Amino acid sequence: MQPHVQGCPTIVVDQAITRAAIEFCQKTGVWRYDHVPVAAVEATTAYSFAPPDGAKVERVLAAWLDGVPLTVKNATDLLGVDDWKTATGTPTHLVVLNDTQFRLYPLGAGSVDLTVTLKPSRAATTIDDAIFEAHVDAIADGAIGKLAALPGKPWSSADLVTYHTGEFDKAIDDATIREFQHAPMRTANPPL
Structure with a gap:
């Protein structure tokens, strides 16, 4: 990620990775x-x-x-x-x-x-290895998109935001579809 956001402090990069991992897991249900x-x-x-x-x-x-x-x-x-x-x-x-x-x-x-x-929790320092390995590129895209959107920074870039956020959103859609395809089908709503 560093080549895309040169000059960005490591702690800020780490926070963006955590935020992207949280969003990815929230939206997809892969973990x-x-x-x-x-x-x-x-x-x-x-x-x-x-x-x-x-x-x-x-x-x-x-x-x-x-x-x-x-x-x-x-x-x-x-x-x-x-x-x-x-x-x-x-x-x-x-x-x-x-x-x-x-x-x-x-x-x-x-x-x-x-x-x-x-x-992941906001205080997480790791994520499940299998989840991270399977979705590392998507999480990196999400983090780069978030970092490039920070205004007034040397690494700010509308082009990077557009590209990496688009890739992140596509990866979320793909993972969500895969999860849905593996979910059991329900033919009737359960009674209350």
């Missing part, structure tokens, strides 16, 4: 992770996600309670359900509260398994 099982306990209203160091959960793809599939919802999806915060029983839903926590609806006990997508 899949089988979350460690979570022991659910009666009346517990929130559980923390436990991604690997340097990562954050981006999306819950699927969840199971004792091997039985749970419907994954966001908290806003249940705003019209009067008892969603207090009901107890056999959980049927995993409710994503925010990017660090989830809960079960209704509240109940069992072993929760999750498949999620991850993204």
